[in-house]
Amino acid sequence: MSSSTIRRYFGTDGIRGTVGQAPITPDFMLRLGHAVGRVLRRTGARPSVLIGKDTRISGYMIESALEAGFASAGVDVLLTGPLPTPGVAYLTRARRVDLGVVISASHNPFGDNGIKFFSAKGEKLPDEWEAAVESAIDEPPAWVDSAGLGRARRIDDAGGRYVEFCKGTFGADLSLKGLKLVVDAAHGAAYHVAPDVMHELGAHVTTIGCAPDGFNINAGVGATAPQALVEAVVEQRADYGIALDGDADRLQVVDAAGRLYNGDELLYVLVADRLSRGERVPGVVGTLMTNMAVELALRRRGVELVRAKVGDRYVLEELHGRGWALGGEGSGHLLLLDKHTTGDGIVSALQVLEAVRRSGRTLAQLLEDVTLFPQTLINVRIAAGSDWRANARLKEAQIGVERELGDAGRVLIRASGTEPVLRVMVEARDAAQASSAAQRIAAACAP
Numbered sequence: 001m002s003s004s005t006i007r008r009y010f011g012t013d014g015i016r017g018t019v020g021q022a023p024i025t026p027d028f029m030l031r032l033g034h035a036v037g038r039v040l041r042r043t044g045a046r047p048s049v050l051i052g053k054d055t056r057i058s059g060y061m062i063e064s065a066l067e068a069g070f071a072s073a074g075v076d077v078l079l080t081g082p083l084p085t086p087g088v089a090y091l092t093r094a095r096r097v098d099l100g101v102v103i104s105a106s107h108n109p110f111g112d113n114g115i116k117f118f119s120a121k122g123e124k125l126p127d128e129w130e131a132a133v134e135s136a137i138d139e140p141p142a143w144v145d146s147a148g149l150g151r152a153r154r155i156d157d158a159g160g161r162y163v164e165f166c167k168g169t170f171g172a173d174l175s176l177k178g179l180k181l182v183v184d185a186a187h188g189a190a191y192h193v194a195p196d197v198m199h200e201l202g203a204h205v206t207t208i209g210c211a212p213d214g215f216n217i218n219a220g221v222g223a224t225a226p227q228a229l230v231e232a233v234v235e236q237r238a239d240y241g242i243a244l245d246g247d248a249d250r251l252q253v254v255d256a257a258g259r260l261y262n263g264d265e266l267l268y269v270l271v272a273d274r275l276s277r278g279e280r281v282p283g284v285v286g287t288l289m290t291n292m293a294v295e296l297a298l299r300r301r302g303v304e305l306v307r308a309k310v311g312d313r314y315v316l317e318e319l320h321g322r323g324w325a326l327g328g329e330g331s332g333h334l335l336l337l338d339k340h341t342t343g344d345g346i347v348s349a350l351q352v353l354e355a356v357r358r359s360g361r362t363l364a365q366l367l368e369d370v371t372l373f374p375q376t377l378i379n380v381r382i383a384a385g386s387d388w389r390a391n392a393r394l395k396e397a398q399i400g401v402e403r404e405l406g407d408a409g410r411v412l413i414r415a416s417g418t419e420p421v422l423r424v425m426v427e428a429r430d431a432a433q434a435s436s437a438a439q440r441i442a443a444a445c446a447p
Contacts, residue, residue: 009023051088053082091162102247107223110218175201184226398441401437
């Protein structure tokens with residue numbers, strides 16, 4: 001199985017692109033549904049799939065095409081309508097269907113869309129499964145006859161069932177009574193779910209980014225544009241603000257002072273909360289970009305941080321390989337495998353709020369020992385195909401900076417996977433030092 005076979009349509013997080021351009025077209029989605037259906041039929045039993053989507057206008061077109069493709073292969077379809085990606089993962093398990101399908105381009109603008117799949121266990125599928133689907137796409141269709149066609153029906157209580165699941169992850173001895181929250185769902189899939197979860201746990205809830213029109217997902221709101229939430233929290237004198245992205249698997253949090261907390265900080269809070277309750281945390285998985293201040297703070301508490309490649313897929317693989325439960329990225333993708341099989345912005349928010357409630361301290365107080373190191377990131381264009389690792393000047397500059405920083409900083413040089421660019425990142429306690437060091441390394445990148 002070659003990597004080119006795996007990656008012809010599938011990227012690191014499903015299939016994604018611009019609507020109206022291959023592969024995000026109705027004819028391809030019909031073929032994709034049919035191909036996935038045929039792969040599922042290889043088990044012999046009549047399979048069923050569950051399809052959820054975010055709020056993009058293109059979701060209707062893609063949903064219809066996939067539904068037709070599945071039915072034509074003899075696969076039954078359950079349709080949830082708009083539902084967060086982790087909600088689809090949960091219902092796939094709860095309804096005991098064979099496959100979960102998410103129509104979403106996550107934090108991308110409305111003109112994009114994509115497809116993600118979950119196994120019957122609510123987990124991401126392996127490369128081998130994706131390769132089998134890609135092979136089936138190129139095979140001639142095998143339409144079933146009328147008697148064998150799949151049936152489709154809508155699930156009316158999908159949102160309500162997911163709300164109950166989320167609430168069940170919050171401490172049974174706690175509530176959110178007395179907290180004033182602003183919830184920002186990025187005009188995305190959680191617009192009708194996240195506010196209900198917080199309200200039903202006792203919080204006073206106001207919302208922004210909860211009025212989707214098919215075109216405004218992630219537009220100036222949500223986890224990728226948190227300034228709107230910062231302003232709303234300060235203006236409304238709320239205690240906290242919760243920002244999700246379009247498919248609600250990312251989280252950013254704002255406190256009453258308008259301070260924004262990213263995924264690295266929130267991951268530390270979750271680890272510290274578990275430790276305070278006497279739970280064992282053998283280790284945590286971050287990424288190459290996880291802030292060094294968090295790594296040092298975890299080390300002081302006896303918790304190892306292992307760095308995976310950037311991307312929640314790689315964090316998840318590392319967690320599974322080590323049998324650990326907690327991991328995440330600065331972007332707000334947090335994985336709490338003792339609570340859910342995939343990243344879930346609402347569940348992560350509840351765990352952060354639980355830490356606040358249980359400790360009786362504010363988020364700022366819980367993080368008073370963690371001051372993020374400034375990071376300077378410079379993109380340097382290089383000749384396509386050049387061997388940057390053989391650049392002696394670059395190696396010499398990197399060694400010099402690492403010697404200068406010692407244990408109080410970090411250098412990361414990595415090639416872009418999509419363009420001839422080197423990404424030079426320097427992290428240090430002092431912002432000026434990080435900037436100066438990064439510029440020295442960038443200047444040495446020329447052959």
